[in-house]
Structure formats: C-alpha cells, structure tokens
Amino acid sequence: MYVILLRLFLLSVYVCHTSGLLNHDDSGTPSLDDVLDSLNDNDLVPERKITIGDLKTVILALQKDYTSRLTTLKSDFELYLRSQQNRIRYLEKKVAYQEKLINFLENGESFRSRETPPANNKQPNIHNGSNDVEAFNSTGYYSLDLKEMQQENWRKEMSGRSRRERQERLLIQEIPTSSAVVAFYAYMSKSLPANEATPHHVLIFDVVRTNIGNGYHSSTGVFIVPETGVYVFIWSFMNGDLAYHSTQLMVNTEEWGIVHSNTVSNGWMQSTSVVVAHVNKGDDVFVRTADWSHGTVYSAINGRTLFAGWKLH
Known part of the structure; x- marks a missing residue:
C-alpha cells in the first residue's frame, strides 16, 4: 500500500516538473531530484518489520492453540465413537439373544397348548x-x-x-454368566518429563506384570473390558519437587475418579485412588492427566506410577 502511494506521488511530481509547473527558482521550491534525495524508504521499514513480526507471533500462537484444541477434540471424539460402536455391538447381541429367547418361549407355549x-x-x-x-x-x-x-x-x-x-x-x-478371572497390573518403566505431562495426556504403563484376560494394552495404556461386570481399578503416581498433578480414571469419555497431588520444595509425594465401577464389554478404561498438571510424573526404583484392576463380580 505504501509503495503504491509513493509511486503515485512521484508520478505527480514528475508530471508537474515536465510541464514547467514545478521549477527550482529563488522561491525555494524543490526540484524533482531534491524530492527524491529527501525520501528515505528505510525510515518506515523498521516499524513495518516490528508490526509484521508481532503479527507472525500472534498467528503462530493462535495456530498452536487451535491445533492443540483440535487434537484434544479429535482424541475425545475417537474415544466416544469407539464407545458408541461397542455399545451398538452389545445392543445387537442383546437383541439377537432376546429374539432367541422369545422364539424359545413361544415354542414352549405352543407345546403346552397342544398338551391341553x-x-x-x-x-x-x-x-x-x-x-x-x-x-x-x-x-x-x-x-x-x-x-x-x-x-x-x-x-x-x-x-x-x-x-x-x-x-x-x-x-x-x-442367561450369559461368567466367572472367568480378569486382572491386570502394570507400571511405568521411566518418568514422564514435564514437557509431555501436559493436560489430558494418557499415561502409558509399559511394564506389564499381570494381564489375565488380555484386556490391558501396553502400547496405548488402555484396558479394554473383556467381560461385562463389576471391576475394581486402582492407580497411583508420584510427584517430585515443586510439581503438581491431577490424574483421572476415564471410562470411555467419562471421568469416574480423580486425585490431586501437590509437592512442596525438597519433597516427594505418592498419591493413590481406587474406583469400583460396572463396565460393559468393549469399554475403554485408562488414566490421564487432568487440566491441573505441572512438572514431572516420576516412576523409578523408589516409587512407581502404576495402574491395576480386576473383575469383582
């Protein structure tokens, strides 16, 4: 925009000069060369550079914020979609079972009516x-x-x-009943650094000690319920100096439990929580950081960050 205005101004000055309207005389009227010599294009460049730099910073910050939000929304939507798909499969099986039950009862009633x-x-x-x-x-x-x-x-x-x-x-x-044993126990082999322990980060417990029923997946940190029933879930995490975290137990996209830990200077703190929940086959159960998270989540020989659960009934 500035370049266009400058060119128009120079063009008007040049026209005036060639037409004899703008002449250098004793009255002190500047000539075209004087006007060109007096202009300095670099006078406005620093200010424009600062303005452009500020705009770039703001745009990058907004882009980063929107990307983070979209990633969180995408993750939540995928979990919700998976839970709905599992729910649909469960309902389809339930409807098929009820249809078989209705046919069975109808055949029994027909048999009794033939006897009477x-x-x-x-x-x-x-x-x-x-x-x-x-x-x-x-x-x-x-x-x-x-x-x-x-x-x-x-x-x-x-x-x-x-x-x-x-x-x-x-x-x-x-009637579907099952008394099969389902149990798992896993912990983190190393600490989660502060730059990764951001809000809504799913904790991955990569060292698996027990996994009866093969419901826990160490690559994602998610326990996929193999059988419908009442389960007990327990998780524990450790904070270091000047760190604070809230961790949530999630069933699909719904929070079922949360625990907070705030460590003062020169201190360590281990926090543990337990949840008893009725979950359905195919539900996703996992532990993640909440909105209030800062610092490193520790897991070492002096204290483990762990996740465990078992079927109660």
Missing part, C-alpha cells in the same frame, strides 16, 4: 359298566381300555413336566 385338550372335545362315554370307552379325535373314533388311557395320560403328563423342566433349565443356562 380343547374344551369342546367329546368326553369318553362309559357304557354297559365295561372299561371300554369311545374317544373322538380328528381321525375319527377309536376304542381304548380305560386303564390304558389313564396310564397314557399319566405318561403324557410326566413327559410334559419333564420337557418343561428341561426347558426351564435350558432357559437358565442361556
């Missing part, structure tokens, strides 16, 4: 004091000995009862 004789059936006629009876069915008349018919009815009743008992046992067995 219709109300309009013709009753057996006993005549002439004999044990011969006449009974009517869909194929016509037939004769049975009364004693044999009673035994047949008794066998049908016992058969129907045993079938119902078997159906009830099968129904109980189809």
